[in-house]
Amino acid sequence: MSNEAVVHAHGAVTTHEGHGDHHHEHHHHETFITKYVFSQDHKMIAKQFLITGMVWAVLGGLMSVLFRLQLGYPDATFPWLEDILGKWAKGGRITPEAYYALVTTHGTVLVFFVLTAGLSGTFANFLIPLQVGARDMASPFMNMLSYWFFFAASIVMLSSMFVETGPFSGGWTAYPPLSALGDASPGSKIGMDMWLISMALFVVSSLLGGLNYIATVLNMRTKGMSMTRMPLTIWALFFTAVLGVLSFPVLFSGFILLIFDRNFGTSFYLSDIFINGVGALPNEGGSAILYQHLFWFLGHPEVYIILLPAMGMVSEILSVNSRKPIFGYMAMIGSLFAIAILAFLVWAHHMFVTGLNPFLGSIFVLLTLLIAVPSAIKVFNWLTTLWRGNIRFTPGMMFAIGFVSLFISGGLTGIWLGNSALDIHLHDTYFVIAHFHIVMGVASMFGMFAGIYHWFPKMYGRYLNNTMGYIHFWVTIAGAYLIFWPMHYEGLAGMPRRYYDYSIWESFKQFAELNRFISTVAMIVFAVQLLFLFNFFYSIFKGRKVTTLNPWGATTLEWTTPIKPGHGNWVGEIPEVHRWAYDYGKDGKEFIAQTTPVGADESHH
C-alpha cells in the first residue's frame, strides 16, 4: 500500500481501482489477536498508545496526590497509607525514601510515558495517515513494534515499583553520581537498573515510531497533498518526530555510559567521591556534568516533543471551531521550524548554575530567549484566528482555548528562567515547578484533551458526553491555575523543589497553609480526571452515535472516511486533495473540504 502515493504521483490513475477495492473486499481475516492485540492498523495502535498512556496518567497522577499529601499535611498520619504502601509509609506517614521515589516516578512517567508516548504516540499514529491520505503508516509492522516496546518499557518501569530497595528516587533527570551509586541512595540500586532498562526500551519505541512518522509524512501523502497543504497537526507531528529521532539517541548514549559506570567500573561521570560508610571510591577523572549535557541534549528537545503535537492540534481545533482559517499558516510552519531548530541549541539553560563557562552561558541565554519570538508569533496568530470568527465551544475547543491561556502564562515565566542572571536566583525553586507544569505539563495535557474530545468521534464513532466534558474543562483549568499560580510565590521566596518537609527551614516554612490548599485542589483535579476517564470508557460503548461523516464541518481528509473506518481507511480510492486545509468562511461558504476542486470563480488569498 505504500505504493499508493507513488502511483498517484505518476498519475497512473487507471491501475489502482482494483487495487483500492482489494483492500476492503478481500480483507485479510482478522482474529481478536490481530485486531486488538498485535494490530498493525495505525488507528488501533493509536488507541493502544492512548489507553496505556491513560493508565500511566492515572498512576502518575495518583503518585502526585500521594506526595502532595505529604507536602500538604507534613505532620498528619494516614493509617490507610500504610495499608497500601506498607513499609514505605510506616505509621501512616510517607517516608522520605518513598516521597522521593514518588516524585521521581511521577516525573519520569508523566514526561515520557504520558506526554510523549501517550500524546504523540496516539495522535501521530491516528492522524498522520488519516490527514495526509494514506492507508496506513510506511511500516505498519514497525509501528506495532513501537507500541510493544513501549509496553515492555511500561512493564519494567511498573516492576521497579515492587523491588525491595524501592524504585529509583534521584529525580527524573537521574543525575549521577547519585544515580550511579547504590550506596548513595537505596533507590539507585536495582530500582535504577530497571529504570534504565525501561528507558532504553522506551527510546527504541520512540525511534521506531518517529522514523515511521517521518517516512509516512514525506512519502505517503495522497495526490495533491503538497507539504504546504498539510494541516498544521501534521507539520507539528512531523517536527516532533524529527526532534525525537535526532535527540533520543543522545540520551541513550548518556544512559549507556551510566550503565557502564554503574556496573562495569568505568569513570565517565565519577571522580573524587567519598561515600559515608563505604569510603573513597577508586574512580577518578570523570565528569558528572557530562551526563547533564547528554541528558539535556534530549531533555530540552523533549519539552518540544511534548509541546509541539499539542500546538498542532490546538491550531487545527481553533481554526475548525472558529469557522475561520488559521491565521498565518506559513508563519505557523515557520515558527514550528524555528522552535524545532532552537530546541537543539538551548539545552545548557538547564545548567546555568553548574559552573558552566560564562561565555557559553551567555550564548545559551541569547538562543533561549530567541525562542520567545516564534512562541509569540504562535500566540498572536491563535488570537487572531479567534478574532471575528464564529466560535463553537465544543469541549475540544474549550481545551484548545485553555491551552493558549496556559501557554501564555507558562511561556512568559520562561523569559525569567532563560535569563541566566535571574535563573541563578530562581533555579530549582518552586518557580521552576510552576513554570514547567503550566507550560509543558498542563498545557500539553490540555492539547491532548482537546485532541481526544475532537477526534473521539473518528476513533469510536460516538461522541463523548458534553456536559461531563464541560465540567472536566472548567474544573481542570481553574484547578490548574489554583495549584500552580501560587507556586510562583513560593519560588520567589526561594523555596527549593524536591523537599520532603519544609518545617525546619526558617526561610521556607511560611507556606504551610498554602501547601495544604494546593494539595486539596490537586486531589479535586485528580478526581475530575477520573470523571473524564469514566466519560471516555462509557462513551466508547454507550455514547451518542455519530450519524454524519463530518460532525464538526472540517475540511481535512479524516472526515471523508467512513464513520468507522476499517484497516485501510478509505473504501475505494484515496481522495485527491485540491487545496490547503483551512478554507473556512471563504467566499461566503461555511467550509470547503480539501477534496473539493478549486472553482473557476474562487477568490485567491
Place this chain on the structure above:
Amino acid sequence: MTMFLTTAVIVLIFVVIFQIAKASEYVSVLKGEEVSRKQNNKINGFLMIGFLVLGLIGVWYCNELYYGKTLLVQDAASVEGARVDSMLWVTLAVTGIVFIITQIILFWFAYKYQESDTRKVFFFPHNNKLEIIWTVIPAIALTVLVVIGLRNWFLFTGEAPQNAMVVEVTGKQFGWIYRYPGKDGSFGKKYYKNIDNASNSLGLIWEDELAHDDVVMEQTMYLVKGKPVKLIIGSRDVIHDVGLSHFRMKMDAVPGIPTTLWFTPKYTTKEMKEMTNNPDFQYEISCDQMCGNGHYSMKGVIEVVEQEEYDAWMVKQKPYYVQQFPDKDPAAPKPATDSVKTASAKPVEAAKKAVAKL
C-alpha cells in the same frame, strides 16, 4: 471509617454528575441538538468572560496573600543580589503587561466572537504587516532583557574583587563543611582518598604546610558585612547546590570539579533580624540539587557579622591540623579543644570587648 465515608461521598458526587450529564444529553436530543448546542455555547461564552474576571481578581488576591511572604519584600542581602532584584522587576513589568493584555484578548475574543447566526466570518488567512509587527516587538523587548541579563551574568560569574575573602564550601550527604585558609591566606592541598570522617573530613594533605593553619568547621559559616566573599565550592560525594536565597545566589557543588561564586553581604544577621521583624531570622544555605533521601534537611547557616566581630571570632578558631595533632600546637599546650564551640556561640561579646579596647 472517614476514608470509607470520603470515598462514598466522592462516588455519590460522581453518580450525580453522571446522571445530570446523561439527562442533559437526552434533553438535548428532545429539544433538538442544534438548539441545545447553541444554548451550551452561550453558557460557555459567558463562563469564558467570567473566568477572565474571576481569574484576574484571583491573581490580585493571590498577590495580596503571598507577596509579603516572598523575598520581594526584603531587600536583597547582597550588593549583587540587588541587581537580581531590579532585573526581576523589569522582567516582571514586561511579562506582566503581556500576560494581562493577551489573557484579556484571548477570553474577550472567545466571548465576543461566540457563534451567532448573524455574524459572517471574516476570511483572514494572513497579513504580513501584522506578522512582522509581532515578530519585531517581542524581539526588541527580549533584546533589552538579554542585555540587562548578560551584564549581570558577566558580573556575577566574573572574577571576584581583589579584596575578597575566600571560603571553601564542601557538600556531603547531608551537610556542609567550610574551610578558611587561615593566617597564610592559602588553602593547603587535599586529596579525596585521605578523607576520614573522624580525623580528616576534607582529606587534607598534612605534608603540605599550607594546610596546617586551615580552619575547618561545620554548621555555621561566618562572613563579614560589606566585604566580598568568594566561595570555592566542591562536593565529597554527589552533586549538591549551595543555595543562598537571601543573597540571590546559587551554585552547584560537583564532585571533582570545583566551582566558584562570589557576592558582597550587605546586612549583618542582626540587622536582618530587625529588618524582617523576625528574631529567628537566619541566612540559610539550602541544598538546591537533589542529593538523596536527606536532601530536604541539608541545611547550613551563614552568620554575617561586622569586621571586628569576625576578627575576634577568627582568633579563637583552632586550625584543623592542631585539633588533630594537639602536640603540634604552636600556641603551647593549654586550652581544651571544645573551646571552639563555645567561642563561636558568643562572637558578639568578644566583639564588644574588642571595641572597648579601641
